[in-house]
Amino acid sequence: MTCPTRADRTDSMAALGIRVHPRDNVAVVVADVQAGDVVRLADGSEVRAVEAIPRGSKVALGPIAFGGAVIRYGEEIGRATKDIAAGEHVHTHNLAGTR
Amino acid sequence: MREEFVFQGWRRADGRMGIRNHCLVLATVACAAGVVRQVGQRLPAVVAVEHAHGCGRGGPDLGLQIKTLAGLVQNPNVGAAVLVGLGCEVVSARLLKGTLARSGKPVETVVIQEAGGSSRAADQAEALARRLLGELEELPRHRGTAADLMVGLECGGSDTFSGLTANPAVGEAADRLVELGGTVILAETTEMIGALGPLLRLAESEEVAAKLKAKVERQEARAREMLGPLADAVLAPGNVESGLTTIAEKSLGCIAKGGSSPIREVVDYGDRPSRKGLVVMDTPGYDIESMAGMAAAGAQAILFTTGRGTPVGFPAVPVIKISSNSELFEAMPDDIDLDAGTILAGKTARQVGEQIVDLLLRIARGEKTKAEINGQAVFAIAQEGPAF
Numbered sequence: 001m002t003c004p005t006r007a008d009r010t011d012s013m014a015a016l017g018i019r020v021h022p023r024d025n026v027a028v029v030v031a032d033v034q035a036g037d038v039v040r041l042a043d044g045s046e047v048r049a050v051e052a053i054p055r056g057s058k059v060a061l062g063p064i065a066f067g068g069a070v071i072r073y074g075e076e077i078g079r080a081t082k083d084i085a086a087g088e089h090v091h092t093h094n095l096a097g098t099r
Numbered sequence: 100m101r102e103e104f105v106f107q108g109w110r111r112a113d114g115r116m117g118i119r120n121h122c123l124v125l126a127t128v129a130c131a132a133g134v135v136r137q138v139g140q141r142l143p144a145v146v147a148v149e150h151a152h153g154c155g156r157g158g159p160d161l162g163l164q165i166k167t168l169a170g171l172v173q174n175p176n177v178g179a180a181v182l183v184g185l186g187c188e189v190v191s192a193r194l195l196k197g198t199l200a201r202s203g204k205p206v207e208t209v210v211i212q213e214a215g216g217s218s219r220a221a222d223q224a225e226a227l228a229r230r231l232l233g234e235l236e237e238l239p240r241h242r243g244t245a246a247d248l249m250v251g252l253e254c255g256g257s258d259t260f261s262g263l264t265a266n267p268a269v270g271e272a273a274d275r276l277v278e279l280g281g282t283v284i285l286a287e288t289t290e291m292i293g294a295l296g297p298l299l300r301l302a303e304s305e306e307v308a309a310k311l312k313a314k315v316e317r318q319e320a321r322a323r324e325m326l327g328p329l330a331d332a333v334l335a336p337g338n339v340e341s342g343l344t345t346i347a348e349k350s351l352g353c354i355a356k357g358g359s360s361p362i363r364e365v366v367d368y369g370d371r372p373s374r375k376g377l378v379v380m381d382t383p384g385y386d387i388e389s390m391a392g393m394a395a396a397g398a399q400a401i402l403f404t405t406g407r408g409t410p411v412g413f414p415a416v417p418v419i420k421i422s423s424n425s426e427l428f429e430a431m432p433d434d435i436d437l438d439a440g441t442i443l444a445g446k447t448a449r450q451v452g453e454q455i456v457d458l459l460l461r462i463a464r465g466e467k468t469k470a471e472i473n474g475q476a477v478f479a480i481a482q483e484g485p486a487f
Contacts, residue, residue: 018263018443020262020263028259028260028263028342030260030443054342055342056258056259056260056341056342057259057342058259058342058344072348072351073262073297073348073351073352073355074297075294075296075297075347075351076347077293077344077345077347077348077351078344078345078347078348090344091342091344092339092344095344095345096344096345097293097344097345097346097347097348098347099292099293099319099345099346099347
């Protein structure tokens with residue numbers, strides 16, 4: 001069995017983003033996402049990507065202010081190093097560990 | 100209805116149950132590696148183990164080496180062993196055999212300097228191993244259950260999906276094994292840095308929590324002292340390429356392997372747990388050294404998750420490799436035993452966890468892992484200090 005590809009996403013059934021814990025403010029995208037694509041989660045909620053996000057990377061589910069906690073698995077994985085808008089790619093350019 | 104978790108294994112003198120019946124030919128020091136390799140080439144039925152340890156280190160490291168090598172011989176998957184030493188080293192064949200006197204396991208020694216050189220030593224070791232292999236074939240089989248199993252958990256070459264697919268699926272399998280009365284070891288203390296919160300919530304008692312916290316904090320302080328900024332050092336380039344950003348993120352994905360059972364005990368590297376259920380062992384994140392600690396404690400099998408893919412196996416201990424994504428499973432079909440990437444296509448972690456338990460049962464019943472088929476077995480012991 002293969003992972004979902006871009007083509008699969010026209011069928012709106014497939015969840016494109018995985019949020020592990022209800023508290024999470026980021027989700028992982030399971031396929032490459034382009035700016036303008038809608039990332040749908042298993043619970044039916046959606047966020048529109050504002051930039052390209054590579055498969056396996058995180059998308060912000062809502063705005064995260066500079067210095068705010070980035071939550072995945074229901075736990076803080078680091079802090080935003082700049083203001084992050086909903087739908088932005090979250091990685092080393094705007095997220096740093098606090099350890 | 101699920102199949103009952105029952106297999107025919109080998110009950111050892113100390114009461115533990117092996118799922119393999121190997122004759123180990125073990126170098127006690129790096130200098131004996133060539134002889135051990137020769138014996139392995141002549142007798143493919145033995146598990147030949149060479150390594151870079153056995154001498155030239157400070158006391159604490161030599162202690163770890165002796166404990167780990169002795170633990171490997173005592174692993175229930177090993178039925179008998181030939182120890183090959185050089186003659187002038189610290190961890191000599193005789194010293195190691197002395198620590199094994201009470202194991203009740205047939206252990207023979209060969210000393211290269213006394214045997215008259217490497218060829219004669221290889222001849223001696225081969226003859227001894229042939230005899231031991233014959234004796235092992237005669238051993239009766241006994242009924243074993245999940246309660247007889249100690250299963251090590253490991254991840255290597257993690258990617259961003261490891262924490263979403265393979266690790267939670269292994270966590271489900273771990274919960275099932277604990278329910279069935281087995282023991283599961285969560286290791287890799289460096290990969291608990293940043294994930295103490297959820298781990299401490301699983302601790303069975305204040306005492307377990309305090310020990311766990313001390314181990315993780317010590318590992319973090321040590322890593323910081325030696326490596327500088329943690330994220331740069333502890334996250335490999337492949338982790339970051341795959342989408343993992345911070346050490347806490349990697350750790351939180353990593354500890355999902357342990358599942359949700361209470362943590363009964365925290366043990367040091369290579370030490371045998373005294374409790375069943377979920378146990379934490381203080382090991383490095385480096386997978387080879389971590390597996391050595393769990394094998395020395397008596398783990399008969401290891402569940403190994405990987406996102407980037409790795410061929411590694413371990414001597415005498417079947418290593419079941421589980422991919423976090425289906426692309427990897429398709430790209431390295433000869434190395435990966437089971438695909439947890441199916442979770443991205445709609446399977447649940449619980450369903451894949453059941454697949455893992457079923458596969459573990461087949462492995463316990465004698466089916467070979469990919470690493471066993473490929474003869475992939477590497478061995479290294481965790482060390483604290485520099486070489487002298």
